[in-house]
Amino acid sequence: MTTETAQAVLVERKGNVLIATINRPEARNSVNAAVHLGLGLALEEAQSDPEVRVVIVTGAGDQAFCAGADLKALSRGERLAPDDKTQAGWGFAGFVQHPISKPIIAAVNGFALGGGTELALASDLVVAADSASFGLPEVKRGIFAAAGGAFRIVQQLPTKIAMEYLLTGEPFSAQKALELGLVNKIVPLSELMDAALELAGRIASNAPLSVQASKRLAMGIVDGAIASDAQFWAQNRKESRVVMTSEDAREGPLAFAQKRTPVWKAS
Numbered sequence: 001m002t003t004e005t006a007q008a009v010l011v012e013r014k015g016n017v018l019i020a021t022i023n024r025p026e027a028r029n030s031v032n033a034a035v036h037l038g039l040g041l042a043l044e045e046a047q048s049d050p051e052v053r054v055v056i057v058t059g060a061g062d063q064a065f066c067a068g069a070d071l072k073a074l075s076r077g078e079r080l081a082p083d084d085k086t087q088a089g090w091g092f093a094g095f096v097q098h099p100i101s102k103p104i105i106a107a108v109n110g111f112a113l114g115g116g117t118e119l120a121l122a123s124d125l126v127v128a129a130d131s132a133s134f135g136l137p138e139v140k141r142g143i144f145a146a147a148g149g150a151f152r153i154v155q156q157l158p159t160k161i162a163m164e165y166l167l168t169g170e171p172f173s174a175q176k177a178l179e180l181g182l183v184n185k186i187v188p189l190s191e192l193m194d195a196a197l198e199l200a201g202r203i204a205s206n207a208p209l210s211v212q213a214s215k216r217l218a219m220g221i222v223d224g225a226i227a228s229d230a231q232f233w234a235q236n237r238k239e240s241r242v243v244m245t246s247e248d249a250r251e252g253p254l255a256f257a258q259k260r261t262p263v264w265k266a267s
Contacts, residue, residue: 002034009038010060011045016053016204017197018046025061030070031093031115036081040094047100053208054200055100057123058107059116062189065108065132066093068115071253092147096122097233099221101212103203107196108132109189113171118145121152124215126182127196128174129189134182135171142252142262146240151232156182 010021020042022029029035039057046052059065069080069092081088091097096118106123108116110132117134120126136145136153144150145166154162157180165172177183187195203211215221220228243249247267255262 004034005038008034009042011042017200018052019056021058021060022066023060028064028067029059030067032070032073033079033082036094040087040090040098043098043100046102052102053204055102055104056107056196056200059109064110065112066116066119095119096148099226101216103215105196105200107192109192113137115147118147118149122148125184128183128186129192130174130186131189132174133171134177136166137169140169142248144243146236
């Protein structure tokens with residue numbers, strides 16, 4: 001692990017809990033290649049260490065849990081994933097296609113728009129600060145929620161409500177996320193980690209093998225993959241080849257940067 005990777009994601013232990021903190025508050029904890037590798041390696045460490053019973057994922061600072069992809073890194077021509085095929089196969093942030101047997105709690109400390117919401121959707125449980133917000137605004141930028149959000153949100157929220165958020169790109173509050181069942185609990189920001197650790201402690205007090213088998217059965221995890229997701233990821237790749245290379249995909253971020261209304265061409 002490089003120094004950059006170690007600094008991008010801080011890993012610490014508290015008893016049987018591994019805490020992985022995306023540590024780029026100056027960039028709103030957006031995801032670059034160092035975050036992808038750091039978070040992915042943290043999950044690998046948790047999976048392989050029998051002393052780790054629960055994982056908590058959070059963001060540094062009090063503003064953002066994760067702002068999604070690092071667009072500035074992309075504009076510089078940087079890749080957001082490592083060159084290693086296995087590590088790249090972990091999906092966005094080294095996380096969204098990287099199921100492990102240990103339960104994962106997202107401690108959402110601020111806004112979690114786009115990729116941040118997709119990290120929450122890929123987690124097993126979510127504790128959020130009362131000031132947190134969620135949403136998949138990709139359609140406003142000429143792209144789509146390609147890190148699992150487009151199919152996971154309709155699996156986890158009532159279908160009609162999920163479709164509204166997916167197709168409008170509008171954000172929703174932590175309180176609304178709680179009402180819809182995306183979040184297990186909301187607390188003041190100052191109490192967030194205590195609440196996440198309390199929940200982790202209740203899980204960690206149970207028989208580890210029983211907990212892990214229960215998660216694998218509930219999520220359909222077989223040999224480190226969720227078989228039922230395969231068809232969605234295959235379709236995701238097909239859609240990405242069209243949408244992400246379109247003129248609209250270039251126009252959306254440009255209009256956002258120029259603070260103007262985008263002009264869509266459906267091409």
